[in-house]
């Protein structure tokens with residue numbers, strides 16, 4: 335039954351590995367680890383194949399079992415971005431094989447075998463627990479997974495200690511109370527641990543998809559949806575702090591000509607470069623978005639017109655600097671931007687109104703000859719109408 339569960343979970347984890355984004359690593363190690371557990375169970379079922387052959391089969395089964403549990407540890411470490419401890423994996427395996435081999439072929443002792451196996455396996459579990467504690471996010475999925483690994487560590491350690499000092503275990507077929515409990519729950523734990531890992535992986539998938547839905551795929555800055563979320567938060571702060579919030583609407587000049595003469599691919603590289611250059615000029619508390627096409631929007635919280643104007647001019651200057659193209663030594667086509675600037679002081683004004691004012695200023699900059707900054711009226715006409 336436990337082999338069936340491990341086999342089924344191995345397939346689930348492998349399927350997840352094939353379909354989840356590449357940022358989620360470790361699923362393949364867990365899938366492989368579970369498959370090894372299935373193989374170990376199959377080998378154990380052949381342990382009564384004669385005195386010597388039986389012992390060889392048991393040694394092989396223990397070896398495969400250690401690989402399986404060790405591979406799950408590697409999977410968890412890779413998942414949390416840690417460097418996988420392959421050396422620990424190999425040392426534990428080598429010590430395990432030496433100890434278990436000794437207790438099988440030189441001095442036949444079942445309790446020593448169980449104790450060695452339990453302590454070595456608990457090293458793998460402790461190492462996973464450490465990775466989760468150090469790198470796990472504060473979320474139910476992590477707590478659940480960590481609790482399962484902790485429980486398993488304690489169970490395995492207790493098993494080893496009871497065997498060594500409690501004299502509980504002398505025969506696999508006649509186990510004591512704790513060992514019976516261990517054998518009964520271990521099948522279920524294989525399933526639960528795999529589910530626990532799948533839970534943290536699914537949680538990470540959710541976070542990645544949420545982040546992707548707010549980012550522009552080409553430039554990796556915010557898209558309109560992500561920008562609207564950020565604006566809502568900044569506006570709420572504006573309502574509390576009675577501060578300024580300034581928006582820059584930035585549009586490349588004659589971008590169609592760049593596309594026409596250099597190709598769409600170079601046009602894309604120009605857009606990516608513009609996003610990078612603007613991002614470098616901004617503070618970490620500022621926000622940059624691409625609203626499709628060649629239009630970028632910047633939100634400067636706690637910033638009045640004067641400072642925003644200097645930010646806009648720095649952006650213009652930085653964009654004019656030559657940038658390396660696709661081929662080494664080649665340069666991206668030179669370009670300029672026009673910028674419309676609108677400052678929000680009234681917390682009642684909304685995103686559409688602020689955008690409309692910034693865009694109007696942008697059109698004025700375009701009409702005025704491009705490569706320039708224009709400042710919008712203090713308040714949108716619509717707002718003035720409401721007040722009148």
Ligand SMILES: Nc1nc2c(ncn2[C@@H]2O[C@H](COP(=O)(O)OP(=O)(O)OP(=O)(O)O)[C@@H](O)[C@H]2O)c(=O)[nH]1
Nearest residue numbers: 585586587588589590591593598601602626627628
């Ligand atoms: N390479 C590339 N081009 C894009 C993308 N989105 C829109 N464009 C192009 O951007 C160009 C925008 O052209 P226009 O709206 O005429 O603007 P412009 O040529 O910059 O002229 P002005 O804004 O008036 O200075 C069009 O040729 C679009 O095809 C994109 O994601 N990548």
